Structures are given as structure tokens and as C-alpha cells.
Amino acid sequence: AQTVTQSQPEMSVQEAETVTLSCTYDTSESDYYLFWYKQPPSRQMILVIRQEAYKQQNATENRFSVNFQKAAKSFSLKISDSQLGDAAMYFCAYRSPYNNNDMRFGAGTRLTVKP
Amino acid sequence: EAGVVQSPRYKIIEKKQPVAFWCNPISGHNTLYWYLQNLGQGPELLIRYENEEAVDDSQLPKDRFSAERLKGVDSTLKIQPAELGDSAVYLCASSLVGQGSTDTQYFGPGTRLTVL
Numbered sequence: 001a002q003t004v005t006q007s008q009p010e011m012s013v014q015e016a017e018t019v020t021l022s023c024t025y026d027t028s029e030s031d032y033y034l035f036w037y038k039q040p041p042s043r044q045m046i047l048v049i050r051q052e053a054y055k056q057q058n059a060t061e062n063r064f065s066v067n068f069q070k071a072a073k074s075f076s077l078k079i080s081d082s083q084l085g086d087a088a089m090y091f092c093a094y095r096s097p098y099n100n101n102d103m104r105f106g107a108g109t110r111l112t113v114k115p
Numbered sequence: 116e117a118g119v120v121q122s123p124r125y126k127i128i129e130k131k132q133p134v135a136f137w138c139n140p141i142s143g144h145n146t147l148y149w150y151l152q153n154l155g156q157g158p159e160l161l162i163r164y165e166n167e168e169a170v171d172d173s174q175l176p177k178d179r180f181s182a183e184r185l186k187g188v189d190s191t192l193k194i195q196p197a198e199l200g201d202s203a204v205y206l207c208a209s210s211l212v213g214q215g216s217t218d219t220q221y222f223g224p225g226t227r228l229t230v231l
Contacts, residue, residue, distance in 0.1 A: 033218075037222075042224060043206075043225040043227070044222060044223070044224045044225075045158070045206065045208075045222035046222075047219060047220075050219060091157050091158075093157075095218075097218075102160065103160065105157030105158050105159070106157055107155070107156055108155070108156070
């Protein structure tokens with residue numbers, strides 16, 4: 001079964017600075033999808049960014065971008081110009097298109113933004 | 116467009132009591148998911164529905180948990196009887212699978228269950 005590992009339980013960044021959250025995964029599949037979700041204290045999981053494995057170009061969404069390294073099975077999230085509202089738990093997730101669209105989440109990284 | 120709606124947001128019960136959670140997915144989404152999220156962990160799938168059919172319930176503890184999705188829209192997740200270890204957040208998500216969609220899952224705010 002696929003596993004997702006987030007090795008940073010907590011991260012901290014100064015407002016307006018840049019921070020990178022790490023994620024690695026284990027799979028034998030060649031086609032899959034990767035996601036970063038944000039979960040603020042309200043508990044609502046919000047989709048931040050999505051990457052298809054067959055696309056070589058890294059996905060970007062405004063201040064959020066990813067560094068997708070397929071050979072290394074790495075999928076890091078970069079947040080530029082960090083804002084106070086970015087403070088939340090961030091979950092990396094892997095979804096297989098073959099196994100009932102099964103989605104596996106990492107344990108999460110708690111991001112703190114300092115003013 | 117309204118998002119995934121869940122109720123209640125919070126529920127406190129005593130052990131051995133029954134409890135039920137309700138989810139209304141995004142309009143038009145054919146697939147609905149129930150996840151369990153323990154404190155400090157990522158969500159884990161309990162059951163997945165495609166329309167009315169439960170296509171993946173391998174992680175659902177069937178001795179005490181049950182779920183239904185009547186008419187392929189709203190869904191209810193029930194626990195009877197609840198145990199102390201069931202205290203967690205129960206998340207519902209929905210997606211549109213097929214039809215050229217991105218299959219992205221959208222989540223509701225969850226129900227935080229506390230079993231005393």
C-alpha cells in the first residue's frame with residue numbers, strides 16, 4: 001500500500017518570508033495524483049494545490065507552488081510571502097487512480113506564522 | 116456553490132450510547148467519503164460511496180459502525196454503541212468521479228465526537 005510521510009511535525013515562518021514543507025511517498029504506480037490540503041483550526045480541509053504525476057511541470061497557485069520530483073518520490077510545498085492566515089495544519093495526500101481512488105494522507109505539518 | 120455540509124459540528128455522548136452524523140455533499144457529486152481523523156493525524160478512509168453503492172468499506176468497523184446513502188445524495192454514519200476510542204473528528208468529503216472531472220475531493224467541516 002502507498003504511504004505518505006511528512007517528516008516535519010511543526011514548522012515556523014516569519015510573516016512575508018518563504019517556507020517549504022516536505023512530503024515523500026512510496027508507490028510502485030506510475031500514474032497518480034498528489035495534493036496538499038490546509039486544515040485551519042475550524043477543521044475544514046481546504047485544497048491548496050494538486051499535481052498529476054504525468055505532468056512534468058510543477059503546479060502553482062498564486063503564492064503556493066510545489067517541487068515535484070517523481071524519481072525521488074518527493075512533493076514539497078513552497079509558500080511564498082507567508083501571511084498570518086496561512087497558519088494551519090498542512091496535509092500531503094496521494095491518490096491512486098487504480099485502487100478505488102484510494103487517498104492516503106500524511107500525518108501533517110503544523111505551520112506557525114510569526115508576525 | 117455550497118460546500119459539503121455536515122452536522123452536528125460537535126457531539127458529546129456517554130459510552131455505549133448511539134450517535135449519528137449527517138453529510139450533504141456538493142450538488143452533483145456522485146462520490147461521497149467518510150473519513151476518521153484522530154488528533155494529530157491525517158484522515159483515514161472509513162467508507163466510500165459511488166452514488167448509492169458502498170464501493171469501499173474495508174476500513175469500516177462493521178460490528179459497531181454503519182452507513183447509508185439513500186438516493187445517492189445525503190449520507191448518515193452511525194456508531195452503536197460508541198466506545199471511548201471512537202472520540203475523533205469524522206470528516207465527510209465528496210467528489211465528481213468520471214465525466215472528465217478532476218476527481219478532487221472537497222471536505223466538510225467535520226463532526227468532533229467526544230465519548231465520555
